[in-house]
Structures are given as structure tokens and as C-alpha cells.
Amino acid sequence: MRLEDVAKRAKVSIATVSRVVNSVGPVKNSTRARVLKAITELKYHPNIHARSLAGGKSRTLGMIVSNLENPFFLDIFRALESDAHRRGYEVLVANTDYRARQLVSSVHLMMGRRLAGLAVIVSEMEPSLIQELTESNLPIVFYDVGTPARNISNIKVRYEKGMQRVVEYLYSVGHRRMAFVGHHISLEPLLDRKKSFLDTMKRYAGEVEHATVADCDGPVGGQQATRQLLASGFKPTAIICVNDFMALGVVRELREHGLEVPRDVSVTGYDNISLSEYAFPPLTTVNIPREMIGHLAFSALVPEHEDAQVRGREFLIDPELVIRESTGPPPKN
Amino acid sequence: MRLEDVAKRAKVSIATVSRVVNSVGPVKNSTRARVLKAITELKYHPNIHARSLAGGKSRTLGMIVSNLENPFFLDIFRALESDAHRRGYEVLVANTDYRARQLVSSVHLMMGRRLAGLAVIVSEMEPSLIQELTESNLPIVFYDVGTPARNISNIKVRYEKGMQRVVEYLYSVGHRRMAFVGHHISLEPLLDRKKSFLDTMKRYAGEVEHATVADCDGPVGGQQATRQLLASGFKPTAIICVNDFMALGVVRELREHGLEVPRDVSVTGYDNISLSEYAFPPLTTVNIPREMIGHLAFSALVPEHEDAQVRGREFLIDPELVIRESTGPPPKN
DNA sequence: TTGAAAGCGGTACCAA
């Protein structure tokens, strides 16, 4: 089914059908009706490729994330997609599993699609790729990396603020031995998160003992990391996780070792994903407003009005501590 | 950047560049090298739209799911995508949130993309849409609905088998008051799941009291449903959930009411998503092999060899009971 | 208010 088939059936030219399909230009009512009828009868669906090739533009946005399995990313995606749909855009997602090579190929595939904009919410960005993207003409929004430019916007969360709040809180209730559980430490932004922890620890130098471990993202990673930690002999009274998703596994593994949370060990997450509330015990965490991030991303990619231009902006977000039941004072002994 | 730019730079025709890009046809080594060089220098990325328009085919698969948030669907997607990547295909996902209208529009968008194949893993299928899809030429694989046809394959899980196993098991350890928690009962396949429960109950007619409730999918839905259930006055000793994702909320709400799992109430999930193991207590559930489903879906859409044809097939899966710690004998009194 | 026709950036066939 092509425009031509519809045109024949409605006895008009393909130009007219195109006008009807896109609701542009003048079309006599009776003609429009005939065309619409033909479209339904023939079950015509415009070829999206021909369309964006001819039109030179598309109403498709792209989004690349590191780990769709982690609800953190999914929440951002859903907010972005909902804005997009409201404005007649679609969103294509790509998942990298924290692999830099996969990111490169995803980016290139996205570029081949001639998108209207691209959101890159990943931790494995390499400078050369940022460079390439900056030189392109595609409107882009980065999360946590890069700097604003003509076509580049940035959304940043002051991760270290949240980390400080977590540590201050744990310290205030009496913890003096803390451990940090991270993942993919080889990646800059994730290394920065670990550094946030270490920097915060410096304030308590001499007072608080600490350690760090890392594995892969997710419950399995949290579990493995905890196993390593306990095997190392260090006995933290509080474990600070880089995100909620890993914390799920940490709690599980502690329980396996007969340690109760928070009686024996306190555990904190980060992100405040919905699951953190459904975990047992519900996790103390730091809220990162994922919906807002999704909305900001959309606004950074698509101009308010059809004619307007996007221009690089920077958004800074301060995360907040959310105290639930996975933390408490350390055991007495 | 277009083929023409590369061609000019390498001083060859666009036909030659096309050959190099696609590694087809004979090209002298020295020429290929020149072209490759030009491609890198110009950062050329083929326009996917032009490509699939001209080629008439695409190496893109589509997948439509009801709820990406539920890890069940994500697991299938990941398996499908991994096969796809291995064979040089990409996968586009669309999410419907169980909305039939959204499904229709997603399907139409997918049709406009002239995909190589489409996996439809949703519960909100309407007969007319199945009909339309069956009449199309697109290779399609359905989960849980439809019947095989020329271009249609089906993957079905004998849901009722799993349900029987769950109920038999609960009965055997002594439960005589059971409740079923479902969602979106207005949708055929989900109503069928509830019916599986009711049918199984018939075997125990007179012996086992039962009730059913429903809300939306996910922890929140499970929580709400449980609230309704408890408010109704019915006091089940076991709650059977339509899936693990809802069970998470059920356990949470029971705890809120001072009921301990499994001491006071046993809870079962369904699907065996990874989270079911990380929940507390780890959920007794029914395993649905999501990876296998993803792989089957791929094999149903893409023929083994380039020249082969796909043809409709049917796959039947028998789910297995997985007993963990969220179930046990009912309280004595 | 409508139609004709020139692209959009590729693919693939046919000639050279």
C-alpha cells in the first residue's frame, strides 16, 4: 500500500493524498472524505522511511541508556516518552550494558536514523564520542557528562551532596565503620561516585574506618560485592550502595550470612527507585527525581514551539535523603 | 554526509562506495582502502531510511510489550535482542501499558517501518488486530494469543498447568482458604489466568474457600489488591498472584497489616523473574523460561538461512513450580 | 483546490 494506491482509488493525485494524510494545505471537504475512505479501506500506513527521507526530518527521538534493567533508567525513559507522545514524537531506546563499544555502535545507528534529538544517559562515554556528538548537528542531552554547547544540553545531579547527606546521617546515628559498594569502577562517572564517598570519608579521617568493593550493576552484583566484602574481614556497620538496585542484593547476601538489616548492618541505596520502597526492609536512599530528568531531557531536545531553536542548557539537580527502615544505630558491642 | 560526498572524496562512483559499505560485489583492494579512508575522515553514517527505502527490506525487528517495567517482558526483550545483534539485526521496542489503543497505534507505526519481523507480547490483543496482522505480509510471533498461519507463529505457555501445581502444592501443605490476585481482568488472556485459578478451585469444590481481586500490574497494584482483599473480610491463608511483580506488593501490604509471610499467610508469584529471588522472603513461584521465549521469538521471525522462508509454527511451554520461602503450612488455629 | 515533477540517499541491475 502506497500513496499511489490510495490516490488511484480516490481518483486524485498522490499530492492530494499526502496533503490529507498530513493535514496540510487546502483540500476540499468532499475530496478529503474520499481520500480518507480509501485510506481506511486499503489499510494504508505511510512508509516512515520514505517520509523522513523526503521530509529530511523526523519526529523520532533516540535514547541510549546503560542498563534498562535498572528501573532508574526505565523511569527516565517513561517520562521522556510520555512527553514525546504528547507532542507527536516517538522514542527509540538502545541499551548498552555499560559497554563502550556498544555505545559507539548505538550512537552511530542513531545518527543513521536522522533523529530529531538524542538523549544519552550512560556512564561509559568516551571523550572522542562526546567530541563527535558535539560536532554533529543533532540536538543532544547528556546525563552526568559533557559540557553545554550549541546543540548540547546537560543534566547533572550533585551526586556528592547526596553522598554527604548519607554519610552524615549514618555518622550521626553512630556508625564508625562504613563500606561502599559500587560497580563498573573503570568508568569515569562511576569512579566519581566512589570518589564522592572517599572524599566524604576524608572529613572523618581517623574517626571512621572504610572500605570499598565493586562488582556489576544489579542485585547479583550487590550480592557478589557483599560476599567479597565480608570475606575481606572488614566488618562494616553500614554499607552504602551506589544505587538501590545493587542494595537489593546486598541486603539479601547479608541475610544469607545471618546478619539482620538494620540491626547488625545498616544499608543505604541511591536513586529512590520504586522497588526501594518494596524491598524489605524498605531502603533508606537518596532521591534522584527521575521523572523530572525525563521531562528536562525532552524539553532540552524539542523546542517549545515548532519554529524555535534548541540551544544548549545545563540543569543541576540536588538530591535529597530519604530515610526508611534499612538504617539505624549500629549494634552496641 | 552522503554516499556522494564519500564518492567524490575517494574519486569513485557512489555505486562503488555502496559496494564497500555493504561488502558486496568485487572491489579492488586499493580502491576499497581509499573509500574506507574517506568514510572515516568524513564520519559517514549511512542513512537508514534511504537504505531501507531503496532496499525494500530492513534488518530491524519490532517488539511490542504490555509493560516494560515488569522484568518479565524485559527479560524476553534482552534474549531476543541478543540473538538479533548476533545476526546483525536491531530491535525496536514499544510499550503499551496494557492500552489497546496504544497497541493499535504501535502496531501501525511498526508497519510503517517495514520491519523484518514483529514480536507481539501483549495481553490486550483484539481480534480485528490479529486479523489485520494475519493478512499482512510481516512475519509475526505472538505470545499467548492467536493461531499459527502462513506468517504467524505462536508461543504459548500452559499457564493453567503452573496454576494447578501451585494450588496442589498449597493444598498439600494444608491450605484451605486461598485468594487470587490478578490485574487487568478485562483483558482476555488475563481473564484466562483468573479462570485457570477458578477452574483449579473446582477440583476442590466444597473443600477450599476462595476469592479473587484485581488491580493494576506491579507492586502498587499488588498492594492495592491486598488492601481490598483484607477489607473484604475474607482471610486467606494463601495468596496466589498472577505474577511475581504483583506479589512484591502483596507481601509488603501483608506486612503492613502485621501479617508475616509465610507464617500467617503464604504468597506465591508466577514468572520467576530475578527479583523473586531477591524479595524477602524469596518467592515461591512458577518458572516461565523468558530467555527461551526470546530465543524462540527470534527464530520464528528470522529464517535460519538468508534464503529460507519463515513459516508459522507453534511453541508450547510447560512451566515448573519453584518452591522458595514465601510459602509454608497455614497457621494452626 | 489540485496535479506534475524534482528531489531525499540509498540499492541493484546492466554496461562498459
Place this chain on the structure above:
DNA sequence: TTGGTACCGCTTTCAA
């Protein structure tokens, strides 16, 4: 081994 070129299905002037 290479180049020329007729499409692919649609958008968008420009004329009628």
C-alpha cells in the same frame, strides 16, 4: 572492477 541510472515512497514547490 567500475560507473551510470532507474527506482524505493513520500514531501514539497510550482503551475494550472
